Amino acid sequence: MTKTTEKKAGISRRNFLKTGTAAVAGAAVGSGAITGFPTIWAQNPITLRQFGTGVSNLNAIAEKCKEDLGITLEMTATDSDAAAQRAVTQPDSYDIADIEYWILKKVFPTGVIQPMDTSRLTYYDQIVPLFKSGKLLPDSVIAQGTAPHTVGFVESMDSKTFAAGETGYFTMVPTIYNADTLGIRPDLVGREITSWADIMDPAFKGKTSILNIPSIGIMDAAMIMEAMGEITYADKGNMTTEEIDKTIDFLIKAKQDGQFRAFWKSFDESVNLMASGEVVIQSMWSPAVAAVRSRGIACKYQPLKEGYRSWGGGLGLAAHLSGAQLDAAYEYINWYTSGWVGGYLNRQGYYSANMETAKQYMSEDEWGYWIEGKAAQGDILAPDGTVMEKAGAVRDGGSFEERMGKVACWNSVMDEDRYMVRRWNEFIAA
Amino acid sequence: MNNLLTRATPYLQATPLTLILGFFLALPILLLVLVSFWDYDFAGMYPGFFTFNYAETLGSWVTWRTYGNTLKFAFLVWAITAFLGFWVAYFLAFHIRTTAMQMVLFLVCTVPFLTSNIIRMISWIPVLGRNGLVNSTLVSAGVIDQPIEWLLYSDFAVVLAMVHLYTLFMVTPIFNTMMRIDRALVEAARDAGAKNWQIIWHVILPLAKPGIAIGTIFVVTLVMADFSTVQVMSGGQSASVALMMRNQMSLLQYPAAAANAVVLLVVVLVMVAGILRIVDIRKEL
Numbered sequence: 001m002t003k004t005t006e007k008k009a010g011i012s013r014r015n016f017l018k019t020g021t022a023a024v025a026g027a028a029v030g031s032g033a034i035t036g037f038p039t040i041w042a043q044n045p046i047t048l049r050q051f052g053t054g055v056s057n058l059n060a061i062a063e064k065c066k067e068d069l070g071i072t073l074e075m076t077a078t079d080s081d082a083a084a085q086r087a088v089t090q091p092d093s094y095d096i097a098d099i100e101y102w103i104l105k106k107v108f109p110t111g112v113i114q115p116m117d118t119s120r121l122t123y124y125d126q127i128v129p130l131f132k133s134g135k136l137l138p139d140s141v142i143a144q145g146t147a148p149h150t151v152g153f154v155e156s157m158d159s160k161t162f163a164a165g166e167t168g169y170f171t172m173v174p175t176i177y178n179a180d181t182l183g184i185r186p187d188l189v190g191r192e193i194t195s196w197a198d199i200m201d202p203a204f205k206g207k208t209s210i211l212n213i214p215s216i217g218i219m220d221a222a223m224i225m226e227a228m229g230e231i232t233y234a235d236k237g238n239m240t241t242e243e244i245d246k247t248i249d250f251l252i253k254a255k256q257d258g259q260f261r262a263f264w265k266s267f268d269e270s271v272n273l274m275a276s277g278e279v280v281i282q283s284m285w286s287p288a289v290a291a292v293r294s295r296g297i298a299c300k301y302q303p304l305k306e307g308y309r310s311w312g313g314g315l316g317l318a319a320h321l322s323g324a325q326l327d328a329a330y331e332y333i334n335w336y337t338s339g340w341v342g343g344y345l346n347r348q349g350y351y352s353a354n355m356e357t358a359k360q361y362m363s364e365d366e367w368g369y370w371i372e373g374k375a376a377q378g379d380i381l382a383p384d385g386t387v388m389e390k391a392g393a394v395r396d397g398g399s400f401e402e403r404m405g406k407v408a409c410w411n412s413v414m415d416e417d418r419y420m421v422r423r424w425n426e427f428i429a430a
Numbered sequence: 431m432n433n434l435l436t437r438a439t440p441y442l443q444a445t446p447l448t449l450i451l452g453f454f455l456a457l458p459i460l461l462l463v464l465v466s467f468w469d470y471d472f473a474g475m476y477p478g479f480f481t482f483n484y485a486e487t488l489g490s491w492v493t494w495r496t497y498g499n500t501l502k503f504a505f506l507v508w509a510i511t512a513f514l515g516f517w518v519a520y521f522l523a524f525h526i527r528t529t530a531m532q533m534v535l536f537l538v539c540t541v542p543f544l545t546s547n548i549i550r551m552i553s554w555i556p557v558l559g560r561n562g563l564v565n566s567t568l569v570s571a572g573v574i575d576q577p578i579e580w581l582l583y584s585d586f587a588v589v590l591a592m593v594h595l596y597t598l599f600m601v602t603p604i605f606n607t608m609m610r611i612d613r614a615l616v617e618a619a620r621d622a623g624a625k626n627w628q629i630i631w632h633v634i635l636p637l638a639k640p641g642i643a644i645g646t647i648f649v650v651t652l653v654m655a656d657f658s659t660v661q662v663m664s665g666g667q668s669a670s671v672a673l674m675m676r677n678q679m680s681l682l683q684y685p686a687a688a689a690n691a692v693v694l695l696v697v698v699l700v701m702v703a704g705i706l707r708i709v710d711i712r713k714e715l
Binding site for chain 1: 472474490491495496555560562582583661666674680682683
């Protein structure tokens with residue numbers, strides 16, 4: 001679903017220039033690789049239409065793309081259900097699909113996305129192994145749900161079924177992902193929070209919230225259920241009807257006992273619930289935690305022992321692309337993974353799938369804070385120049401490897417999707 | 431020729447309204463009914479004739495419970511707004527002497543409506559919250575030790591916000607009918623020895639019925655179709671029929687939502703028909 005409804009009203013020209021110049025200055029080395037493109041596309045203007053779920057539909061990216069490549073990017077943001085529908089029913093209305101992996105699982109078999117030839121992807125080798133083998137580190141455990149690598153490859157150019165392992169045909173280039181967990185008010189919970197089960201602690205009765213977006217809410221509920229020892233799922237990302245029934249019945253009981261204060265549906269609701277003290281522990285997204293903190297209110301994105309619920313998205317090529325347009329799309333993707341965008345996303349608290357290139361576009365302090373989990377040396381600034389974290393701050397959950405290494409499940413689409421939504425509506429009505 | 435024109439005139443006069451109602455009312459409802467019989471999945475809708483959308487809607491306890499909940503809101507809000515509306519209108523119509531002052535005060539009633547519905551609704555949140563105005567005042571005054579939890583994200587909050595939003599829809603039609611009541615009737619009643627409450631009960635209330643009926647139609651249909659107030663003020667804890675439809679639509683289950691809409695339409699039409707049977711709204715207009 002829409003990960004961020006928080007779009008900072010685009011980016012003002014002034015701020016853009018500020019970050020832009022900083023990035024260009026830091027880019028002196030890396031930019032050598034891409035100086036070739038602008039001359040080509042500036043003479044022969046090409047427009048790419050990109051639509052997607054809005055997380056990475058950032059104006060700054062379109063502006064920088066125009067500047068570096070001369071390609072005009074037209075971006076449209078929708079929520080994820082509308083994105084899935086549009087991808088399938090209007091395949092000619094877009095050139096680049098910027099969608100999450102679980103949406104891709106629904107969409108790809110219909111033949112509207114063409115696989116990519118990995119030999120044409122300049123930075124393919126640097127893509128983090130999470131998206132190739134499902135393991136961040138060689139000893140990582142593959143998480144449940146729609147793990148990106150399970151829908152990342154196909155056997156051939158016209159295959160409609162996913163391949164088991166790495167092939168030369170990529171369905172989407174991974175671009176953005178993150179690990180979600182519970183947000184807490186450390187000043188109000190009054191004790192250490194270590195587990196997803198803590199949200200059901202009677203001490204927090206009437207002071208908790210979960211999100212009312214069925215496909216994500218059910219996963220948070222599953223993490224909670226399993227942490228409480230109520231049930232062990234074969235696969236949280238693809239529950240059987242009995243598992244769905246058990247989970248929903250449990251939620252209904254908790255709701256009737258008054259455990260929840262509210263259910264939130266949009267980003268701003270979650271921020272307000274937390275900032276006003278109506279809830280002290282709830283499902284949350286990382287930019288929402290930042291928004292609460294920017295009001296001077298303590299809020300922590302609490303790492304939990306059961307691990308994170310993770311999500312990831314990427315760029316796919318529309319099936320109708322060919323010739324010069326296809327070339328431009330490949331160049332756009334190669335530019336996207338060449339570092340500037342990666343640095344930009346990393347600095348927003350998301351992760352780039354090409355860490356090595358992104359590093360060149362981040363200061364040592366930024367890299368240390370966002371990726372290595374080190375204490376910030378100086379103030380950490382948001383892309384618009386405001387102070388996000390003061391010097392000395394450490395990122396909740398620590399380093400990239402600590403956070404993404406502890407993913408318990410990925411956002412997914414269930415075979416029993418329709419049944420799940422119906423039961424979820426019952427939970428809300430109960 | 432002239433004769434033909436005379437006969438055609440009424441039809442020509444009715445044409446604009448027929449076209450408008452046809453395109454903007456009849457056609458959409460027809461499509462709604464049609465779509466409610468279709469099949470669907472995440473990618474689209476498939477024409478056909480299936481009744482499972484209705485079977486799922488009518489066969490689920492959620493639907494009944496949600497209708498029960500929505501009707502409960504409708505009844506509570508109706509009762510409170512009718513009570514408030516009657517007395518506000520009564521005060522304006524019978525206790526304010528000059529017409530100019532009546533109009534000024536009536537306009538004062540509409541002032542809050544110059545801001546948007548959503549803003550008026552959301553502004554209750556900082557007032558009613560756990561650390562909101564009401565609770566912090568009561569706690570610091572020593573009236574209560576713990577903040578009152580049920581002020582916000584509860585049925586109370588939903589009804590309160592709806593009363594705030596919809597009372598004017600009751601005041602206006604009642605005020606309108608009361609202004610048409612012949613003052614001589616009140617004087618005659620007084621001369622015949624009626625007390626104040628007898629005048630209100632036996633003279634004004636019966637004559638104000640058409641206004642109350644029109645206000646009732648407004649309020650009931652507004653509450654039945656409301657989703658944002660219920661969603662925001664109950665914190666997503668309560669369901670309403672329209673909210674159920676919105677959930678389905680946001681998941682692109684349009685045929686299911688259409689079936690729901692048809693059921694709601696039938697229920698509301700039956701309610702309106704009931705109101706019109708009890709009160710002839712044209713009689714005293």
